[in-house]
Amino acid sequence: MSRWAWTHDQAKHDMTAAGPIRARTDAADRLVEADEALAGLQARLGGAYPGTIAIPALLALVRKARSTNLSLIAMIAVEDEGQPLSFRAHACPTDSGTHIEIAEWRLAAGAWAADGNGPDDIALLRQLAEAHIVLDAEQRVISGLIDGPDLHLLAESIHQGFGRYWTDLIAVEGSSHQLPLHWRLLDDASVSIEGSARRWKARLLPIRGGGFELLLVAQTVPVQPAPSAPQQAGMAQLDWKGLLGQNLAPALRVPVNRIVANAETIRTRLAGPIAESYVGYAGDIADAGRHLLSLVEDLADLETVEDEHFVPAPDHIDLADCARRAAGILGVRAQERSIALALPPESALAPAVGEFRRVLQILLNLIGNAIRYTPGHTTVRIETGCERGLAWIAVADEGQGIRSDQAARVFEKFERLGRSGDGGSGLGLYISRKLARAMGGELSVETAQGGGARFVLCLPADNTAQMSALG
DSSP states (O other), rough: OOOOOTTTTTTOOOEEEEEEEEEEEETEEEEEEHHHHHHHHHHHTTTOOOEEEEEHHHHHHHHHHHHOOOEEEEEEEEEEETEEEEEEEEEEEOOEEEEEEEEEEEEEEOOBBOOSOOOHHHHHHHOOOEEEEEEEETTTTEEEEEOOTHHHHHHHHHHHOOTGGGGGEEEEEEEOOOOOOOHHHHTTEEETTTTSSSOEEEEEEEEEOOOOEEEESSOOOOOOOOOOOHHTTTTTTTTOOOOIIIHHHHHHHHHHHHHHHHHHHHHHHTTTTHHHHHHHHHHHHHHHHHHHHHHHHHHHHHHHSSTTTTOOOOOEEEEHHHHEEEEEEEHHHHHHHTTEEEEEOTOOOOOEEEEEEHHHHHHHHHHHHHHSOOOOOOOOEEEEEETTTTEEEEOOSSOOOHHHHHGGGGGGOOTTOOOOOSSSOSOHHHHHHHHHHTTTTTEEEEETSSSSSSEEEEEEEEEHHHHHHHH
């Protein structure tokens, strides 16, 4: 599921995808690799994947870039299931096809449907709201931006709760019905939010083409009691628990994403021509911003997995399907390094019990590491299977491998095995193993056939799904 974010400096109705979206076409203008957002749009517009680009304006741009052998840029608008969408596309021809980079992916102005509120009323609501949450057509959380000083628990719930119904995270007062109800029954409902003593109203604004913008507007002002003498004396002894994940991380994501987006705009000369040296400077800024954002996310995840109350949300998943999804997200990065991803066959099944989002997080880390540390023009193999009550998935590369004396150390906190300057934090494998164990599984490493490293994630098998497949 794509995550969306939007900033206060943009119009509140503009919803922008974080970071550039990359794709590649072959010499016949067939979309053969694409990040998740563009691949999903291709499918929703009726196009095949891989297949000819289903967006006419983008197809025309790619064909013109290839025929003229020039790097071209254009603003493109399209309707995504009745919802206006626009983005800036950069097509760069190569010997074997065309590389595509997309920025400023956003819902166009006017994407919000009429709901009985005038534009001035909606603008006022957005100014007053201290939480802005985007929901899909089933009222499940897609993304959120939380500003209220007493809403740090909600911010953490939103960060951990992508794909859940918003009514699982926010209590609707006086309702004894099974939730979620029809959106009109929930619009203007009084709600209570964990950690906040204030009274709140929930406003639901339908988005044209499906989905909603949920605005939480306070009905009372926060009370700030004066600290007592013992509290004043103890202020120097701060409680750092929850400081990063609940407070700093949400506050840092928006400005850092904006730095990266602006640096990419300069680097790709979308704002106008600049000297070549400044292109390099802008690229360095964008890379540093991504590294900072990755570090913030790692530290927030570290705080989460080390919380004694952390419990994953188990679900019925298929590890083979998770592998194909993770490889699809990282396919462009692998192609840039001429690394082939060998995936389980479409018929392969590895039913397991685990939290889908956390399993995908582990696989993105394992496959991303394999792409980063294995030589170019090699293959990263992803295999799955079930045995002795466990479902497993393995990621094997053709790199230099991990020695037996390094196998235990590689899962330690901040362990980099002597590597520096590669953008890593040394937390990914530590967090991944903590997540695996929290889901009742294990993450281990062994020597791959051919000398590389082979990481194996094991989770409890979904015996019910296995019986259904056999029967």
